[in-house]
Amino acid sequence: MxxxxxxxxxxxxxxxxxxxxxxxxxxxxxxxxxxxxxxxxxxxxxxxxGPAVVREAAQAAIAAGANQYAPGKGIADLRLAVAEHQERFYGLTPDPEDEIIITTGATEAIAATLLALVGPGDEVLTFEPFYDSYGAIIALAGATHTTAPLLAPDFQPDLAALETAFTDRTKVVLVNNPHNPTGAVFGTAVLGEIVRLARKHDAVIVTDEVYEHLTFGVAHIPVATLPGAAERTLTISSAGKTFSFTGWKIGWLSGPAELVAAVRTVKQFLTYSSGTPFQGAIATGLRLGDxxxxxxxxxxxxxxxxxxxxxxxxxxxxxxxxxxxxxxxxxxxxxxxxxxxxxxxxxxxxxxxxxxxxxxxxxxxxxxxxxxxxxxxxxxxxxxxxxxxxxxxxxxxx
Missing domain, CATH: 3.90.1150.10 (Aspartate Aminotransferase, domain 1)
Structure with a gap:
């Protein structure tokens, strides 16, 4: 078999x-x-x-003894820093107490989310090409992986093909924006259509936004900022790409409390928590100037x-x-x-x-x-x- x-x-x-x-x-x-x-x-x-001040903050935390388990949902200061970041850049106001969790990189956040929300008979829709871990986690959850193509030269989706890709079995649409491997950045028209179709089919939107600060001449627009999206969107990002500390594996997830709670229930049986001194250091990084x-x-x-x-x-x-x-x-x-x-x-x-x-x-x-x-x-x-x-x-x- x-x-x-x-x-x-x-x-x-x-x-x-x-x-x-x-x-x-x-x-x-x-x-x-x-x-x-x-x-x-x-x-x-x-x-x-990445920045010396962030690296030095991690070293100081280790020296100060921040070397044991962090709380399962992440240390309070990093959850607060994530909330501040979301408000500072996007006007979003997640509650750091029950609408944010810290994860072992974005990969764990995605895995815990899919394992929490989908199973056999459900479909998870991604754009194609897709980051390689998506297919593996969808399969491990027992769900079906469906796709909508991104076509050269601009790697934007055809909106008619996107609508066709949604079905009544689409439980999650997983949106990687900015997009790996194509380098595409989706604008309001594409993101608005994703929201419309997710609402039509009662699907949860999961966004992988790890490259949010690495755009060139175009603005990154989080899906959760669009009308009708916040109540069904889980937003995922991480420190690795922004701060060039990929080996620290510090990520985060934010969204509605009931969805975050479902993800946290799975996450506690994956890593529970990780990187205590690195979590505090990334809080320092998120507060760096414009x-x-x-x-x-x-x-x-x-x-x-x-x-x-x-x-x-x-x-x-x-x-x-x-x-x-x-x-x-x-x-x-x-x-x-x-x-x-x-x-x-x-x-x-x-x-x-x-x-x-x-x-x-x-x-x-x-x-x-x-x-x-x-x-x-x-x-x-x-x-x-x-x-x-x-x-x-x-x-x-x-």
Missing amino acids: TSPWQRSARGANLLGADGTLGVTIFEEMTTLALAHGAINLGQGFPDED EFYAEIAATLAHKRDILSAGLRAAGLDVYTPAGTYFVNADTAPLGITDSLDLARRLPELVGVAAIPVPVFCHPEGAERTRTLLRFAFCKKVPLLEQAAAQLATLRDRL
Whole structure:
């Protein structure tokens, strides 16, 4: 019998040729990068730490003895800081006592939410391509994973196709915005239609907004700010992407008290709590001034442009992202119709590793995206300049 995990694993390339659980494409690309001494632009994590004041706050908390279990819903100061952040940036006013919980990264928040809200017979709707853990958690919950496509070049959904994707069995619509892996940022029209359809089908909206502060020239709009959305929306974010401390695994979830309580009931049997000294440090980070948030976005936009120039010089079509720290490039202009095959060759060909976008899709979506590669640009500028120069030689090396 095929396990739920194996059924969910097709897109993430988890199965070996014999059907047994194998390595992910991320692990495979990392192994190839190491074998060839290549620059790894596959996995999305920075190669430098975030603000010193946040790091020093964690060190001080450890020295002060904040090293035991935090409360299950998170330390009070971080819950308060999350509430302040939501009001400061978006005008939302969640109650830190019963409308916010702290999680072990956004991944746990998503897992606990889906395990709490859906089961066999329910459908969870995501956009496609989709972040790889979504499919796995949906399958572990026993629910059915349905999708609405995002199409190049702007990776915005067709609203008619989105409406068709909703059914009376849609229990949750999981919205990743800004979107990984495409870098799309959804505007009011798209988000408003999601809210309308969720209300029509009585679905809960779960938003993964971990890249909320990493947008370029466009504003991030939380779904919960739209009319009719707050009472059915759980908003998830985390510290890893904003502050470049991905290893700390500090996330949070906010929304209506009854939905938050349901998630907390599951979360207590996953990690219960985590990262006590890191929680206090992230409270410090969330209270940093506006200049910090403006600077991280501007710095990333510059890095995006460096890498994009190298990809264009390689002869690839580049789809400029409006957010996140990923850029997608199309291999079709080089006559390459299999991005997975090219991804496996890139570390040796030009000394750079990337992730093929089809691994973020079900089979039909994989066919639509079969020529796309995703590159991460959350690296130091000299490394990106080197990667861009090496990528520029691709056409000659093929």
